[in-house]
Amino acid sequence: GSRVGIVGATGCGKTTLLDLFMGLLQPVDGSVFVDGELLEGARLQAWQRAIAHVPQHVFLSDSSVAENIAFGVPPNEIDMGRVLEVSQRARVTEFVEKDLQSFNSTVGERGIRLSGGQRQRIGIARALYKQASVLVLDEATSALDNAMERAVMESIADLDRRLTIVIVAHRVSTLSDCDVIYELLGGRVVGQGTFDELMVMSPSFREMAQISERNH
Template sequence: MSRVRAQARSECINGQEMQNLNVGWIRNQLGLVSQEPVLFDLSIAENIAYGDNTRKVEEKEIIAAAQLANIHAFVDSLPNKYETRVGTKGTQLSGGQKQRIAIARALIRNPSVLLLDEATSALDTESEKVVQEALERAQKGRTSIVIAHRLSTIQGADIIAVMQSGSIVEMGTHSELMKLKGQYHKLYQTNR
């Protein structure tokens, strides 16, 4: 698969050339979950609702996003439930709990595209499993762009693009890339 194919895809969204689209509209289509989510010293509900600060987010939407993000049961077990404050930068929560709140925040606006930037890399194995389950649920029905070093998180992707020095060097499914015995195969063998 050529680099030209990858470049052609990056210039269009839904068949529309990107330079002809409204930047605000594009941003509203995106949801982001980064490696180290930024949480504010507010309640869990306020942190989730922050994902769409263009409107007042209803409580039922916050709960639905939390359920999809696999964090509702934990929040519901807290004495103050969704009104529990998370502390500065989320210090009252574990890494996995912060990530799942970040997932709920990303889902609150029902984005068409979900960007996952090393979303599980800072987690221990147990937390990674719970967060990965939440991410898999969150990705259903959406285009997802996953940036990952842990290849286990991307094996089921429709297309994997392997980058080296800022360029795409290989593209395909996990099995296609393994058959190539190229850079992806080498990375996979190293990370086992």
């Protein structure tokens, strides 16, 4: 049920770390353990099923909003109650009611009818619909403005504490409520602590936070 943040400059190893965490890459040296068990075979498959991953660029099919949220579920088996619930949390309902009028409206090929921020919100709703036990947000709010990002992250923060959330964010302030943040540099962890702790003990983290605030 932890909220874990990962931060670092471009090329520091964040994507590689996430790929190892999700079992998409196998370590050349060492091993990956989850709850004390080696991540391999059936355990690896079960772990991957337990993860919902939201990338920076979300793939959308030329189908309805509801079908994109319940991605992979046959239309006649979609739980619309759950679609509406996760849409509220991911702030999808707002633009559907304003711009599309219905969850049955199509989004166009690769979501061309939507903005980048709207596509990201559907991606977050899709991950929440999956009801996974681990949610991985990989720059998943990069196209949202400050106010919308705060609203979405606050809603996600209110989710069941049995849900583990791993966040890679382009705005360092997004990680302020994380239980622990890992700062990466050159493929290594160079800092670990809460937001406030890293602001005190890590000059590089403090600089990233200040740059993030100036840019946004």
